[in-house]
Amino acid sequence: MTPRSPVTAVLWETWRLTRVEAAWKLAGGIAGGLAVLALSAAFAPADDPRRHEGFMDMGAAIAMTILALLHVGSWQSLAKLNGSRAGFPLYLHFWRPVRTAVIVGLPLASVTAMSAVIYLVSALVLRVASGYAFPLLPVAAWIAGVTAVFVAAAWSTRDKTLPVLVTMIAFAFAWTTVVERLTAVELPDGFDWPPRLWPTLFDFPRSDYAWLTLVAVAAVAVTVAGVSRQRRGDAWIDVASAPRDGFWDRLVNVFRVPCPTSSATRAQLWLDLKTNGVPVLTIGVATALVILLVSTVANPIDAAINAHPDVSCPIGECFYVRPWPNILTPFALFAMLCLGGNAFDIRRRQGRAQMSAFEATHAHGTAQLAALKVLARSACVLAAVIAIGVSGWLSVPLLGDAVFIQMWGVPVSSQLAAINGAIAALTGYEQISLVIVAVVGLVTWVAALAVFGALLTRHSRRVILAASSLLLGGVALALLAGAESRGILSTPVFDAIVTAVRWMFLAAMALATVYVCRSGFAERVLTVGYASGAVAMTAAFAAAWLTVLQLAGVRLPGMSAIDAVTILSPALLPLLVSVLAPWSLSRIRHT
């Protein structure tokens, strides 16, 4: 295509930059939604129509949530142009003879419209496939409005804290408003927004659309003004005259520990802890403190609100603050696990992803470098997870049982003693096994994310192809499960397919381990010392895994061969990931 005007050129560039992400969002939404719907159909109890309907309704609600959540946050394909830093990512346009309104407005409008269209198409496909009335225009309008705010927050300032705050506030506002609308009617014995009521529940008032339009226009105006400052250099001057670090940079410098000069390993560990570990740990500890603080003040605040004469609650007492620690804790744990990614510190800028040449040219063995990076990040993620877990645990008695019964129908608070008792009843070896499984599992997770990032950087097409194949395979299996539950596919045939797939998976895992070990030693990426450590860690994990299986009541002797091998296969994961980590780091260190 030959763009004939600045407008078409900017639109064309935006399309070129975002089309892959758009395709992923579209495919991910449709595939994820279909998979959830197929799984619901497969596992819904056929003999109980009421439970069957509830199961299917829940599946449809999850599918719709997936479609909406895909659009939370800014567009990563644009954000990575400036290494996900705050500010306008298409800054190369600053030197072009085009008005700021054009270089800002067109990409912003494009991604906003694209988000809405992706949702519309996905919802339409799920609507046709499932027969459920997935809402179209109302949710698409909300997604467009929220996307405009997210993008505006990310582009309009070089400050890193402000976009995070605006995004959180916008998301919280959108979420609570939608939830308030959808749960306005309390339905007994069921969740509050079943698909049969969607046409009514999602029939938002026209004032919503007016507000959304106003918000979108304001977002464009704010972004144009903010980017104009960046383009004029005002933002740069601010930075130059009074250097202000970004949020992450501030966290990097939280603890001023001098760099050890006694050994290269200590110095590298210092670097990794400063850049990768301490920021994660600081976020984790801060979140843990927030959870505890909110838990402490939740009861008095809720009591005060409920006592107010103007407040009427259909269920006796309402829960305004008390649910938040329960919602925040699992989200925070998940966020910490996500922050465990990119342990190899791969940088992205203007479409290029690479390891820092500064680190790549220091005299470190690749295996040692990979181990240091993964262990430093894992240690800090683990500490952050423990902090949040302890905080969540301590908050349970502070919140009281009522909120847990309201949310999940379970009096968690009164079960704490039972949980404590169960743990105390374990032998020391069993307790140590649980700890080993948790710790090695987390290290394996961090290493696996690092490996995925490195391989995606070096062999992006092959990795995307493999991931797509796995995703499609999963969807196909889910559809086959649905077909089997409805009697379209005979059970023996389905079982044979599943068994074959499981054998293939296990064989692939074993072969990959052997291949990477062989290749790693041949290239001298793996050292005997490193491999010994990996084997020792895997052996410890395997022994602990067996103990945990026994604790869970799993009896291997009575199982079929495939079931036994499948249930034991996680024991191989630490070894596979351990050898893959230096191997994949070598691929980006020596391209």
Added chain:
Amino acid sequence: MGQIVDVNDLSRSFGGKRALDGVSFRATAGQVYGLVGANGAGKTTLLKHLLGLLRATTGSVRVFGLDPVRDPVGVLSRIGYLSEERELPEWMRVDELMDFTRAFHPTWDASYARELLESFALDPSKKVKELSKGMRAQAGLIAAVAHRPALLILDEPSSGLDAMVRRDILDAIVRTVADDGRMVIFSSHLLDEVERMSDHVTMLHAGRVTLSGALDEVREGYQRTRVRFADHFDQPPVLDAALALEGGGRLWSAVHNEPLDRFQHAVSALGGEVFESRHATLEEIFLARAGRSRQPVEAA
């Protein structure tokens, strides 16, 4: 003197583009090697192979007799490197950068680092992100040279720097080279800089080595000769002995590496005569070699 770098028949492609094409390059200790070439000629690609940042797909690379990909510790512990992008951790303070680099090199010369910091007037408490481009290059250079590496690799060391900083950097390099047995390989598109600093020059064009040798020998081997023809030429005359011709009408200047008597003979055959000859500058040689590849008809 021992051979430190041995690159043999190295080729490398990125996508469909051939970045290096059968490059062979050898370098011995105690010398300064200048790599010259136009943008995209393959200078940085060659340097990255020496550092092990790129894997040799065809051919071989040996530095200190080792493969830099298979033995990064053995190679990188004896190398100092300044990248073209001056890639340094932005959050680090200058003194932290020095401490961090020092941990990797037992041979770190703290007094030399301090001396360089003072001569560059760098504030050790400043963060890398607060440094100007020139100061960042200076900080990177100190980190690269203060452990007195056996091999110093500088990728476009003076790119984007002002004359004063450029002179400081060149001085530092000269000081490093002054130590016996050390070697510098640097790439540059500033030919006067290469001419001033190098003992050897290697010219790359479109991924190929078009010229390599001791600078003095190279300069002596090429001459710029002025020629007067009896006839008027609108286009450059066909003169096989010349690498490049410029001028017009009856007066032309040729860069050639033929002995002068053979060149004179070729000119006489076209009815011309040589009336002035001198050694060619590196820039003239570079333009002639690069121009020959770009415009074979004209050169022929």
